[in-house]
Amino acid sequence: MSDNQKKLQELLQQLALGQGPIKPREIPEEPKKEMKDYKFWNTQPVPALDTEISEEGPIDSKKTPDDIPDEPLPMLGDFEWCEIDIQKENELEDLFVLLNENYVEDKDSSFRFNYTKEFFNWALKSPGWRKDWHVGVRVKKTNKLIAFISAIPVNLRVRSNEFKSVEINFLCIHKQLRAKRLTPVLIKEITRRVNKCNIWQALYTSGTILPSPVSTPRYAHRPINWSKLYDVGFTGCPIDKTKADMLAYYAVPSVTKTAGLRAMELRDVDATLVLFNKYQSRFDMVQNFTKEEFQHWFLGNDEIHKVVFSYVVENEEGEITDFFSFYSLPFTILENAIHKDLGIGYLFYYASNADFEYTDRFDKEGTTALRKRLDSLMSDAVVLARSHKMDVFNALTSQENSLFLEDLKFGPGDGFLNFYLFNYKTMPITDGLTEDKRFDTEKRSNVGVVML
């Protein structure tokens, strides 16, 4: 493996993207930190590792917003709290620089997430967003942004309980300020701000093991532009195969095949939301979308282009029978003579009525019907992702994804994504994986929420 290939592989592993291996392989077990060593998490309302949960619900439910301090937590000497106004060009720029240079570790800065203004308008300005939930820390003297954490409001359902919550994302600390216990301060401050709004639960994901994962699906990757992925070191060529073999194996059809498939439009929102809600009811952990949220997340607006791509299938009677979406978060490749960027597509939400006539989600016939439809829809999603310049298509083993991943040549990646709930204990939720971490086409997953 070349140095460049190795470096990219390391980087992609940190991003939980893996290198898109062709065959499942052994996953090294992460050395387990003991509960007593989680000095911060030990003090938070989260279940301890390996505790069995018999009753689901909030852990600490005694507080009211009046019990919560009005003032921010004290910040360490040379630093100060700030809010990032992403409507302002210069503040958005500060956030790009922080995340681009520190969100992923790449010593030589050869590869970077190509975060765009559009991406943040989409990810951080969903309905109900608040500027004071875009929390930064700056160096007092220089005004340099050195840390960030964000929250957006969401309505969650975990099994039969619905509650107001937030999603926490984009936690980042400048590389030179790591291991200084700044993370607990950021988390406590965002918690304070969210609690002040009478919200007591949060959903977040991380590649790191913390107390305690609710579910841990695995990443899977479907190469689209195999030769480019090979050139930049995203994937290798198995010894017993030629490049031509690989190109043939990963060839993507030139046109979509599902009859009635078209881009989703504003006029589709009502019908698609009805279909979507019905479909999502099968899962144990979902985000419930209002119409306004649905429109934001799947259609964007004038400020959001080329970030999210949504499609519907309309049958001859004019009914919306299926829907799928994916989003784009490309890499910039620096210092590569041939390739300047790597297009990365992520499967987002989808729905289909293919098995609606079966009341049992696991009915054999219903499953066959759904699998067949998802194979067709997701194969089209890959075709469309390619038309939007995506070189690889990523999905987790959450939702019903395990049904189609192998059929459509997604390879299991090295990355796993842990889902966490703050101040809410729940029994484990299936992750779409068998004991030996292969795609589980039988039990599938009960995670119906997708985090960016």
Ligand SMILES: CCCCCCCCCCCCCC(=O)SCCNC(=O)CCNC(=O)[C@H](O)C(C)(C)COP(=O)(O)OP(=O)(O)OC[C@H]1O[C@@H](n2cnc3c(N)ncnc32)[C@H](O)[C@@H]1OP(=O)(O)O
């Ligand atoms: C009701 C509302 C509630 C709202 C809040 C809900 C909770 C939200 C939780 C946040 C969800 C974020 C979702 C995302 O955005 S996940 C993405 C996280 N970001 C990155 O991976 C970017 C690159 N890395 C970094 O910037 C730093 O390495 C980070 C910031 C990750 C840690 O910086 P650093 O390495 O300098 O550490 P420290 O000395 O400051 O602090 C050490 C303590 O921090 C605990 N730690 C380490 N990593 C994470 C992590 N990813 N989530 C939660 N805790 C984490 C660690 O176990 C230790 O605690 P304990 O072991 O002693 O107990």
